[in-house]
Amino acid sequence: MRACGLDFGTSNTAAALPDGTVLPLQPHTQEPRLFRSVLFFPDDEPEIFAGADAIQRYLEDNTGRFIQSVKSFLHSRGFRATQVKGRTYTIEELVAILLRRVRDAAGAHMGEAPEAVILGRPAVFTPDPEADALAQQRLLRAAEIAGFKHVQFLIEPIAAALAYEAQLKRDELVLVADFGAGTTDLTLMRLGPSRREKQDRREDVVGSTGVRIGGDRFDAEIMRHKLLPRFGAGSTYRVRGFSDKRLPIPQHVLAKLLSWHEMSFIREKSTQELLETMLDTSDRKAEIQALYDLVMDNLGYRLFRAIEAAKVQLSKVEQTTLDFEEARISLHEPITRAEFEEFSKPLLDELEQCTEGLLARHPEAEHIDAVFLTGGSSQIPAVRQLYVRRFGEERVRTADAFTSVAEGLGRASAHLKV
Incomplete structure (x- = not known):
């Protein structure tokens, strides 16, 4: 049975094969391995556009409904469905449209659409356990609607860890920080050649946590401090x-x-x-x-x-x-890195508190060999410096910021039991 790993993100979605190869889901775009997690329902035609095609269609003529960041609502009890052109779509149905398009695109490279999937999820969708469970239930139902017959979940920082592990030549204790658009997930995990072939990696996870800070919140601080006055604030x-x-x-x-x-x-x-x-x-x-x-x-x-x-x-x-x-x-607003870092200080402080909280709960964290940063916000200098100050430049490492999670999910799918 064909299997893949699938990283459904707030901004982008990616899929990978069991050998870790991240698939070019939209080869006609500048970023073929990243399928934008957006939908567009034009007013004047029945077709539903997804990914880069949705963005292009929306930019050409925005008369219609543009839906984005639907992942960020999965935990919300208040968002059950929405009306689009007279039809009610549940949140599961909206996510399923995206997952089905990704599944079909993956199938074009695999010879047939995959029936089994390792699906990523944040370490925490939300601190509320009931809402967190609701988010996973909805994501599971969406995957089933999209045509996946066998679905297993893996938290995203563990997936990123598996991608990092593929390059290791010795065993390490690693802190993995995965910075998504909506959340940041942290996992402390034992990785390396002696563990790589194990099918069940749960005992290798020392600890994991997460916080609702991601790229979208850094963007919001620029909007708050630099642009709101240009839209009437005050x-x-x-x-x-x-x-x-x-x-x-x-x-x-x-x-x-x-x-x-x-x-x-x-x-x-x-x-x-x-x-x-x-x-x-x-x-x-x-x-x-x-x-x-x-x-x-x-x-x-x-x-x-x-x-x-x-x-x-x-x-x-x-x-x-x-x-x-x-x-x-008409905006032509100068902004300096120093300003951006000042705007972002509350977010950086929260990230630091989350990290220190995880380390404090696990004494073995004193022996961390490496810190692996992935995800878009890992490229922000102030974010990287937060970990460099704590662990030293020589222990902080990075890889492909946008596909590490998908690669790890793909590698995990090699051990998928169906």
Whole structure:
């Protein structure tokens, strides 16, 4: 029975063979091994677009429903389903559409679509045990709807550890930190040649934990500190029916601007009416025009791609400019690495506390041989330095930031029992 490993991520999804080969799921794109975890339902045609094709179709004509970061809602009891073009889709059905497209794309390279899968999951979807269990149940059901007959789960940092282990020539005690878009997972694990062929690796795991900090939250801090004033933060508007009563923009509106996957949820009638009132009466009309276009023209995804691009640049240079020109929005905002690190300090502190908490619970952590960092945010200099300060430059190692988990899941699928 054909098997694969599948890393379903908040931003990207990847799949790998039992030998660790990460598959080119979308060979027509610049990043063929990364299948973007997005869907687009155009208004004027029945086809559902997924991955890079969804992004391209959305950018060509955004009249439709663009859905992204659905993984981040798996644990939410409040998000059971959504209406798209008059049809109700459960969260499991939305995830299943993505997983089915990935399964079919993998099948094109394997000769037939895989029926068995090792599916990655965070160390913790959420600290609430019931909500965490709900998230895994939903992900399991989505995989079954997508056509997988046999599904086993492996937490993502263990998968990353297995990818790292493939290159080891001696046994090591390793701290693995996997930085995703929505979460960071940490696992302390014994790895090496003497353990590599074991089918059950549970006894090699010393400890594991996670925290809801990922690339999206680093992006949000840039939005919060650099861009919210450009969309009206700090301005006031006149309340309808009162000639002398003015209010600031409601905090719930500004809060949703920090998450590109939540921004579309404020395109409701009551918010539109509020935006129109602010357009008429704001003391900073140009900024409210920018806010109106950002929300009503569904430009959140494009804006956060520009934010992400600036963040990536700051991993290479000390200063960059965040450029974004759409509708009545014109942003050319300089940002320095020092500023970004200051914005990110609360996140870095939380990451450090999570790491130290794991180490404190396991005395053998005094003998860590290596720290393996993977995932997009591992490339942020301040994140890397957090671990370099704690363990020394010689013990901190990295690999492919975006496919290590998929590679490890693929290697684990070689031992899949069906």
